Amino acid sequence: MGSRNRPGDSLERTHAGVVMAIRDVVIGVDGTNGAQHAMEWAAPLMHELDAHVVAVHVISRTWLTELSALQIDTDEMIHRQRAQLVGPWTQPLRDASVRYTTECVRGDPPTELLGIAVQRHADLIVIGGTHHSGMRDALLGGTAHRVVNRTGIPVVVVPLATEPRPPAVVPIPG
Numbered sequence: 001m002g003s004r005n006r007p008g009d010s011l012e013r014t015h016a017g018v019v020m021a022i023r024d025v026v027i028g029v030d031g032t033n034g035a036q037h038a039m040e041w042a043a044p045l046m047h048e049l050d051a052h053v054v055a056v057h058v059i060s061r062t063w064l065t066e067l068s069a070l071q072i073d074t075d076e077m078i079h080r081q082r083a084q085l086v087g088p089w090t091q092p093l094r095d096a097s098v099r100y101t102t103e104c105v106r107g108d109p110p111t112e113l114l115g116i117a118v119q120r121h122a123d124l125i126v127i128g129g130t131h132h133s134g135m136r137d138a139l140l141g142g143t144a145h146r147v148v149n150r151t152g153i154p155v156v157v158v159p160l161a162t163e164p165r166p167p168a169v170v171p172i173p174g
Contacts, residue, residue, distance in 0.1 A: 020123070020154075021123060022049050022051050022123045022124050023049075023051055023052065023123055024051065024052050024054070024120055024121055024122045024123055024124075025042070025046060025051050025052070025053050025054070025122060025123065025124045025125070025126060026053075026054045026056055026113060026116055026117040026120060026122045026124075026125045026126070027039060027042055027053055027054070027055050027056065027125075027126045027127070028056055028057075028058070028109070028113050028125070028126070028127040028128070028143070028147075029055045029056060029057045029085060029089045029090070030057060030058070030109075031057075031081070031084055031089060032128060032130065033128075033160060034127075034128030034129050034130045034158070034160050035089070035127070035128040036089070036128070037128055037158055037160055038126050038127060038128035038129075038156075038157075038158035039055075039089065039090070039092045039093070039128075040092045041126075041158045042092075042126045042156075042158070043092035043093050043095065043096035043098055044096050046093070046096065046098045047096040047097055047098050050099075051098070051099075051123075051124075052099045052100065052101075053093055053098055053099070053100040053101075054100065054101050054102070054103060054116060054120055054122070055085065055089070055090050055093065055100055055101070055102045055103070056102075056103045056104075056105070056112070056113055056116050057081060057082075057084075057085045057089070057102070057103070057104045057105075058104075058105055058106070058107055058108075058109040058112040058113060059078060059081060059104065059105070059106045059107075060106075060107075060108070060109060061106055061107055061108065062108075078104075081104065082104050085102050085104055086102055090102060103116060109143045110143050110146035110147045110150065113125065113127070113143075113147055114147060114150055114151050114153075117151065117153055118153075122153055123153070123154070124153065124154050124155075124156065125147060125151070125153055125154070125155045125156070126155075126156045126158065127143065127144050127147060127155065127156075127157055127158070128144075128157070128158055128160070129144055129157045129158060129159040129160055130142065130144070130160065144157045
C-alpha cells in the first residue's frame with residue numbers, strides 16, 4: 001500500500017480483508033452542473049487508475065412521452081444530446097487521456113445506469129449530486145438516491161461545488 005500506483009496498475013486497497021480493483025467505471029452524464037462536476041472530479045482519478053470509463057447518458061422515456069404528447073419532434077433533441085455526450089460532456093476524459101466509451105440509451109435513468117454497470121461489470125459508479133427540495137425528492141426520488149439504494153456496486157456521489165461556509169460558532173454554556 002505504500003507504493004504509488006503506476007499507469008497500468010489498478011487501485012487495490014484492502015478493507016476488511018477484501019481487495020478492490022477499479023478497472024471499469026460507469027459515469028452518469030446528463031449535462032447538469034452536478035454531472036459535469038462529477039466528470040471533472042473523476043477524470044484525473046480514472047487516468048491515475050488507468051480505468052476504462054463508460055460515460056452513460058439516459059434519455060428519460062417519461063420526458064420523451066411528454067414531448068411527444070405536445071407534438072414536439074424529439075429526434076433533433078436526441079441528436080443534440082448525443083452530440084453533447086461525445087463532445088463537451090466527455091471533454092474532461094479526453095483532457096485527462098482516459099480510455100472511454102459512450103452510451104446513450106432511453107429509459108428510466110437509475111434503472112439504465114445500473115443495468116449498464118452490471119452488464120459492463122463495473123467496479124464503481126460515479127454520479128453527480130444535485131440540490132433538490134425535500135418535497136421533490138419525496139415525490140419523485142432522486143436518481144442518486146435510487147442508484148445508491150439499488151446496487152451492491154460502490155457508488156460515488158460527487159456533491160455540487162458550493163460556496164465555502166463560515167464555520168458555525170456554537171456557544172458552549174458555562
